[in-house]
Amino acid sequence: MIAYVLGRLLAAIPVLSAVAAFVFLLLSLVPGDPAVVIAGDLATPEQVEAIRRSLALDRPLVERFVTWLGHMLTGDFGNSLFSGIAVSELIVQRIEPTLVLALMTIVIAVTVAVPLGLVSAYHPTGIVARLTMAGAVLGFSLPVFVVAFGLVYVFALGLGWFPVQSYVPLSEGLAGTLHSLVLPAVAVSFLYIALIARVTRAAVLEVLREDYVRTAHAKGLAARLILTRHVLRNAAVPVITIIGIGFAALLGGVVVTETVFSIPGLGRLTADSILRRDYPVVQALILLFSTVYVAVNLAVDIAYVLVDPRIRY
Amino acid sequence: MAITVSSDSTGRGLARGRSLAARTVRFVAHRPVLAVSSGILLLFVAVALLSPWLAGDPGTLNPPRRLKPPSATQWFGTDHVGRSVFDRTLWGARISLGVGFAVAITTTVVGVLVGIVAGYFRLADTVIMRAMDAVMAIPAILLAIALVALVGSSPLVIVTAISVPEIPRMARMVRASVLVLREQAYVEAAITCGGRVHSILLRHILPGAAGPILVQATYVFASAMILEAILSFLGAGTPPNVPSWGNMMAEGRQYLQLAPWILGFPALGLALVVLSVNLLGDVWRDMLDPSLAPSAAGVTR
Numbered sequence: 001m002i003a004y005v006l007g008r009l010l011a012a013i014p015v016l017s018a019v020a021a022f023v024f025l026l027l028s029l030v031p032g033d034p035a036v037v038i039a040g041d042l043a044t045p046e047q048v049e050a051i052r053r054s055l056a057l058d059r060p061l062v063e064r065f066v067t068w069l070g071h072m073l074t075g076d077f078g079n080s081l082f083s084g085i086a087v088s089e090l091i092v093q094r095i096e097p098t099l100v101l102a103l104m105t106i107v108i109a110v111t112v113a114v115p116l117g118l119v120s121a122y123h124p125t126g127i128v129a130r131l132t133m134a135g136a137v138l139g140f141s142l143p144v145f146v147v148a149f150g151l152v153y154v155f156a157l158g159l160g161w162f163p164v165q166s167y168v169p170l171s172e173g174l175a176g177t178l179h180s181l182v183l184p185a186v187a188v189s190f191l192y193i194a195l196i197a198r199v200t201r202a203a204v205l206e207v208l209r210e211d212y213v214r215t216a217h218a219k220g221l222a223a224r225l226i227l228t229r230h231v232l233r234n235a236a237v238p239v240i241t242i243i244g245i246g247f248a249a250l251l252g253g254v255v256v257t258e259t260v261f262s263i264p265g266l267g268r269l270t271a272d273s274i275l276r277r278d279y280p281v282v283q284a285l286i287l288l289f290s291t292v293y294v295a296v297n298l299a300v301d302i303a304y305v306l307v308d309p310r311i312r313y
Numbered sequence: 314m315a316i317t318v319s320s321d322s323t324g325r326g327l328a329r330g331r332s333l334a335a336r337t338v339r340f341v342a343h344r345p346v347l348a349v350s351s352g353i354l355l356l357f358v359a360v361a362l363l364s365p366w367l368a369g370d371p372g373t374l375n376p377p378r379r380l381k382p383p384s385a386t387q388w389f390g391t392d393h394v395g396r397s398v399f400d401r402t403l404w405g406a407r408i409s410l411g412v413g414f415a416v417a418i419t420t421t422v423v424g425v426l427v428g429i430v431a432g433y434f435r436l437a438d439t440v441i442m443r444a445m446d447a448v449m450a451i452p453a454i455l456l457a458i459a460l461v462a463l464v465g466s467s468p469l470v471i472v473t474a475i476s477v478p479e480i481p482r483m484a485r486m487v488r489a490s491v492l493v494l495r496e497q498a499y500v501e502a503a504i505t506c507g508g509r510v511h512s513i514l515l516r517h518i519l520p521g522a523a524g525p526i527l528v529q530a531t532y533v534f535a536s537a538m539i540l541e542a543i544l545s546f547l548g549a550g551t552p553p554n555v556p557s558w559g560n561m562m563a564e565g566r567q568y569l570q571l572a573p574w575i576l577g578f579p580a581l582g583l584a585l586v587v588l589s590v591n592l593l594g595d596v597w598r599d600m601l602d603p604s605l606a607p608s609a610a611g612v613t614r
Contacts, residue, residue, distance in 0.1 A: 014443055015443065015446050015447050015450055016447075016450070018443060018444060018446070018447030019447045019450050019451060021447075022447055022448070022451070023451075026459055026460070026463055137588065137591055137592060137595070138588065140535070140587075140591050141535065141584060141587040141588035141591050142584050142587075142588075143539045143542055143543060143583065143584075143587075144543075145542075145543065145546055145562065146562075146580045146583065146584060149562070149566065149569060149576055149580065150580075152569065153569060153573060157569065157570050248449075248452045248453070249452075251452040251455070252452040252453060252454035252455065255452075255454055255455060255458075256454065256543055256546070256547070259547060260566070270455065271458065271547050274458050274459055274462040274547075274549065275462060275547070275548055275549060277462060277463070279463075282459055282462075285455075286451060286455055286456075286459060289451070289452055289455060290450045290451045290452075293450055293451075293452065294450050
């Protein structure tokens, strides 16, 4: 088990190095001289030269990559070109809303999607199953900001239950924070619910066909016990897998939703920094999001062992 | 291209020699989802192609008549500077469907090439698939906006930026199909007979993988339209002087309370097209492999 975890950690290193190389090369993809692009239209030749030297752009590409990677690994992400603040400090300032939003989204998505998938599998022709499958196609088809604006129009502008846009920090009380994030979290969870509900339904359908479920029924085991002991546990692996894979949709959704709702989180910071061409911030954030995504899927792989004792490493 | 395939494959199952109207009725009754979704998609394709004739100039300003609700003269109302939302929505269809088609084709061509090389030539496999893993580890939206913002927004860059995150998914699927197909007896026979590599790939392996590739291409088409709208919405996509559904929604968001139609019509257009493309993909997938219906195909996204 420990050997397996170590092996998986090692396997993540080439993927993350490739991501790092890719993110680094993004800067070199800029047509023309990056220093000129960064300095902007009004810069003097001296300013451009200063930027070129401060970014060490006059050094060879490989040397720059190694230096840059070394800085990244030691937590030195450089300074924002826009505000001059250290990127690591910016991330610390902005991480709270994003963490709360991501956690809320996962909780909403799992508590809604897993029961829906279960009921749809138990009664495949029932009304819940039909609505869930139709809703899942909708979930795949509606862009996150269309869902977000629909929710704002009905629940914020129409009914006035939630704020149109504002974020209440945790320091002012958990209830206020959660209330201010209800609409964004529901909007982001839409696609996630569609993914998880579909996979849960398919996984449970598969398990229900197994001999051991028929045996359990035949020996008169209560339906509730069959569900908890046999069905849920055996259907858990694909469901956990899709929660991990779908995390990418969540991260992407966060970038868009934080912009729609003006939430001062990492997603908003990403969108703003990309538009401001604040390269050090963009590089650090893409690397951070990708690392989180790889880490979540690593955790998922390890969680298999906990839910399914047949999987041994 | 996509539409011809649908009418071909269903036409075969229907009785020949009846009148066109009778056959149409039978087709709709037999496969309502396929009929409705391809109908909606065809309508939007027609609108996109014909928008220069159907719609007026999308840039004509008419400030005295701004923020007017939908009426008999202005079917979709007017926006904050008095431009016709109807004209702009119709022009926006060109961008959305155009980007969708271009990305679907790019992704399919590149993804199939990469997938075949990785699946058939074992030496290249590890290197290629690790690179694909790395691209897949970056959330698609982030990768696309980063590319567009860094390189600058032109139609070519937008299509490339949306294709790059989609290619690994296509390549993975093709590679998986090739791994299965190359073990098939007929492929082994062709190799034994001394067939050249390119003819084995083109004549024996590619046709076997064509079905899943087509289905995956429809999902790519749908998600490309969503990504393009997101890019334009965030200001990293289509420039503001070209009407696209994404930048119309971005402009309309300040007027959501006063004039919901500015945001509502492009949103409705986008939702309808993406929904019909996704449904088409689902129908084709179920036709290809009934045992998969409705399965975890969403995973591929």
